[in-house]
Amino acid sequence: MSRTAANLLAATLEAHDVDLIYCVPGESFLAVTDALIDFPSINLIVCRHEGGAGFMALADARTRGKVGVCMVSRGPGATNASIAIHSAYHDAIPCVFLIGQVERYEKNRMALQELNYAKTFSDTAKMVIEVENAELLSEAAARAFHVAASGTPGPVVVTLPEDMLDEAVDAPVVPPVSRARMAAPAQDIARLADMLASAEKPLVVAGGLVQGDRGLAALTKFAETYNLPVAPSHRRSHVFDSSHPNYGGYLGNRAPRQQMDLMKQADVLLVVGERLGPSVSQGFTFPAAPTPSQTLVHVWPDPVELGRVWQPTMGLASDIDIFLDSMLEHGSKGAPAGRTEWIGRLNKVHRELTAWEPASSNDGVVFGAVMAAINERMAPDAVVTSDAGNFSTWIHRYLYFKQSNMFVGYATGGMGGGVPSAVAAAICSPGRQVICFVGDGGFLMTGNELATAVQYEAPVKIFVANNASYGTIRMHQEGRYPGRVTSTALNNPDFAKFGEAFGAKGLKIENDGDVESVVAEALAHDGSVVVDVRTSLNYLSAWRKLDEYPAYSG
Ligand SMILES: Cc1ncc(C[n+]2csc(CCOP(=O)(O)OP(=O)(O)O)c2C)c(N)n1
Numbered sequence: 001m002s003r004t005a006a007n008l009l010a011a012t013l014e015a016h017d018v019d020l021i022y023c024v025p026g027e028s029f030l031a032v033t034d035a036l037i038d039f040p041s042i043n044l045i046v047c048r049h050e051g052g053a054g055f056m057a058l059a060d061a062r063t064r065g066k067v068g069v070c071m072v073s074r075g076p077g078a079t080n081a082s083i084a085i086h087s088a089y090h091d092a093i094p095c096v097f098l099i100g101q102v103e104r105y106e107k108n109r110m111a112l113q114e115l116n117y118a119k120t121f122s123d124t125a126k127m128v129i130e131v132e133n134a135e136l137l138s139e140a141a142a143r144a145f146h147v148a149a150s151g152t153p154g155p156v157v158v159t160l161p162e163d164m165l166d167e168a169v170d171a172p173v174v175p176p177v178s179r180a181r182m183a184a185p186a187q188d189i190a191r192l193a194d195m196l197a198s199a200e201k202p203l204v205v206a207g208g209l210v211q212g213d214r215g216l217a218a219l220t221k222f223a224e225t226y227n228l229p230v231a232p233s234h235r236r237s238h239v240f241d242s243s244h245p246n247y248g249g250y251l252g253n254r255a256p257r258q259q260m261d262l263m264k265q266a267d268v269l270l271v272v273g274e275r276l277g278p279s280v281s282q283g284f285t286f287p288a289a290p291t292p293s294q295t296l297v298h299v300w301p302d303p304v305e306l307g308r309v310w311q312p313t314m315g316l317a318s319d320i321d322i323f324l325d326s327m328l329e330h331g332s333k334g335a336p337a338g339r340t341e342w343i344g345r346l347n348k349v350h351r352e353l354t355a356w357e358p359a360s361s362n363d364g365v366v367f368g369a370v371m372a373a374i375n376e377r378m379a380p381d382a383v384v385t386s387d388a389g390n391f392s393t394w395i396h397r398y399l400y401f402k403q404s405n406m407f408v409g410y411a412t413g414g415m416g417g418g419v420p421s422a423v424a425a426a427i428c429s430p431g432r433q434v435i436c437f438v439g440d441g442g443f444l445m446t447g448n449e450l451a452t453a454v455q456y457e458a459p460v461k462i463f464v465a466n467n468a469s470y471g472t473i474r475m476h477q478e479g480r481y482p483g484r485v486t487s488t489a490l491n492n493p494d495f496a497k498f499g500e501a502f503g504a505k506g507l508k509i510e511n512d513g514d515v516e517s518v519v520a521e522a523l524a525h526d527g528s529v530v531v532d533v534r535t536s537l538n539y540l541s542a543w544r545k546l547d548e549y550p551a552y553s554g
Contacts, residue, residue, distance in 0.1 A: 003169065008169050013039070013069070022053040026100045028073055031165035045424075045456060046452070049080060049448060049449070051084060051416055052423075054085065054420075055417045056068075057070035070097050071097075074101050077099070078097075078120070085097060087410045091411050092154055095154075100160055104161045104164065118130065130159045131158060131159060131164060137160075138171055139174045181322060186326075189316075193332065193333055196270070200336050201266050202269075202339075204270045205233050206230050207233040207271070210324075218324035218325060220403065221324075225331070227340065229343045231248040238403060249349060249353075252396050262346055263286065279411055292310060295313045298312040301318060353397065359539065364539075365535050368398045370463060370515060373515050378405075378523075382405055382433040383407075383434045384405060384434075385407075386438070387416065387443070388413040388442060389441060389442055390471050390475060391439045393541045394541075397542040416446040436460055440467065440490055440492050447462075453528045460528050460529075461525075462528070464532050466495060499530025506532070508533075519531075
C-alpha cells in the first residue's frame, strides 16, 4: 500500500500505543500534523513553548510508565526543547523527540534554521536517528522507542527532513520490538540474600526505576520480608510510604547531618533503580566514589552503569521488577537480632526531622505551613510536581507521600519543569488531583503552560513560593560572597491576577492566617488555580535560614 511517509510515521506511532504527543507546531513537519488528523486515537497537545512540551513528555512517561513523545520544530524549536532532553538523559526517562529538519537538498548549506542534531544532542540524547530514506522511517521510529526504553532509559531524537515526509512509500508499519528484559543470575540473588541475612546495618536506597503499582508493592514486601530500612532517593519521594515503620529517611540533595551521621554507619548499601550521582551520594561521599567504604550492591538494568563511577561489591544488571520478584521468591534467611533496632533508629530520626512545628516570620509565610495544610487535604493518589529551587526542600521535608501518590521532579535541577509536568499529569491521568509547587523564578519560566492546562481542561493547583528572589542563588551568595548580593532580587507581577488572565482561579496567601482557608479553597476548586504565596525570604529553605549567614541583613 502506497502512502506518504508522514502517514507511515503516524501509523507507526499508533502501533506503538502512542495516544498523546506534546508539540509546538512547525512548518518543517506540517505533513505529520496533517497525517495525524486521520489517526483519532492520537491526541496532539499543543503547547506554548518547546521546553514546556518536552517537560510534559517526560512527566507523561513518569506518570504512566510509558515512552513519552514530544514533537517540535527544527533549529529553534529543538534548542528550546533541549532542557527537557537534557533532563530526560540525566533522569533516565524514556522519551522520543520527533524533530523537524530542513529539506535534504539544502542540508549543510546553512539552510533556514538548520541544525546538526547529531552534534547538538551528542551529550544529551541516547541516540540521534537522522532519517534520510522515507522507506526506513517506520523502522527508525520503532528503533527509537526500543532504544528509549531499553537498558538505561533515556531520550532518543528522530529527525524528519521536510521533503522526506511527503514522499510516497510502500514500506510496512514496523511493530514495537518485544522488550528484552535483563535478570541477575540466581547465584547473585542467593549471595545478596546471604549478605542481607548477616548485615547488621543495611540500607536500601530506592530510586526512580522502582515504579508502577506492582513494582512499588514489591519494594514494600521486600523491605518487610527482609526486614530492611528504605530511603527514597533524591526527587523520588513517593517510592516508599513515609509513614511506614521501615522508612529510613529521604536521601535528597544535602540531607541533614543527623540523618547522614546515622546512614553512614550502614554496612551494606543496596541501591535499587537509581544511578547514584552527586545529589544522592551527597557530593560523591555516600557512598564514597569510586571505592565505597561499605559493601555496595547496585541494581540497575544496564551493566555499563554498574561501576562507571562507584565500584560495587556486586553489580546486578537487572530489570527492577524481576530483581524484586527474584528476591521475594528466594526468601529471606533472617536477620541479626539488632536489625529492628537499627531500622527504628533511622525511622526515629526521620520522624523527628519531618515533624512540622509551626513557625512564623515577619517577612512572609513559612512555606512549611502550606505543606501542613496540604497534608490534611491531599488525595491519596495525588500527583505532586515540583520545579527546582530551595522552596522544594519544604516539600521533601514536610509533605508526607504514600506510594499511591506520584512525585514528579527532575534530579538535574533544571528550572521550568514544575508547571508543564503538572499540566501533563492532569492531561494523562484525568480525575487525579494534581498539585504543583514552583518558585517565583521558575513560574515565570514555563508558567505560560497554564494556557495549555486551561485549553485542555486539565486542572492543576499551582502554589507559587513567591519570595521575590532567585532565592537559592541568594543563599549561595550569602555563603560564598557575604555582603555582596547581586542579580537575585525579583520584581514580580501579581501571580493571582496572572492566573486569572489565563482563565484559572487566582488566590493569595499573604499571612499565616490565610493558609488553611486558601489551601482548602484551592484544592476544592474544580478548575486550575494559581496561589500566590508570599513566602519568607529568611525561611527560604526547610534546612537553613538566611539569617544564619553573618552578612544577611534582610
Ligand atoms: C533553567 C535553569 N536556570 C538557572 C538555574 C540556576 N538556579 C537554580 S535555583 C535558581 C533560583 C530559583 O528561584 P525560585 O524559582 O524563585 O526558587 P527559590 O530558590 O527562591 O526557592 C536558579 C536561578 C537552574 N537550575 N535552571
